[in-house]
Amino acid sequence: MRISIVSGSSREGRRSHRVALGLGNQIEAVDHKAVIIDLMQLELPPFVERFGNVDDPNGKLARISEIMKVSDGLIFLTPEYNGAMSSGLKNFIDVFAKASFDGKPIGVATASAGPLGGIRAAYQLQQTILCILAYPMPQMLTVGNVTDVLDEDGTVIDDEFRGKIEQYTDTYLGFVRKFKV
């Protein structure tokens, strides 16, 4: 299967991106394809209108939309900023909703530097996914103390967390598989 992971931090020195990389590594380790849509590289301008109603001179938005449409599932990864998902991820969702997400199974993953793992952002993101006519997986991956469990290239450095990310990935792929029958 083909999974797109939207990495929701574009902050210089960001730490949550390592969760996107770790999930990508784990998905590939179990023989599926992972594509990371990195909001830092995408440099999406602030919302003025939805994809399809805004200029897309070099086709960048069309390419991203197509990548998501041909994916079997998506994972949205966000840092928790002020108790919510990042404004960059919300901007991305607003631009591409609903056409690019309609009917997709979407996993929620969050990260924070502290112990709580971004749980408030995770619940908010689940609700938002319902609004874009997509299906949020009930189980979420919330990663606290993110630098203690993943290094910069997404390699797991904590044994307990290894079990957690493996289990989340297996559960997620099982969830996506249900949409294919």
Ligand SMILES: Cc1cc2nc3c(=O)[nH]c(=O)nc-3n(C[C@H](O)[C@H](O)[C@H](O)COP(=O)(O)O)c2cc1C
């Ligand atoms: C603008 C801003 C708001 C933040 N708000 C929260 C928060 O509400 N809860 C939390 O646990 N951490 C918060 N943090 C700290 C993040 O958990 C920390 O930056 C973490 O590394 C994940 O974000 P990053 O990918 O930008 O590094 C905030 C950080 C920033 C920059």
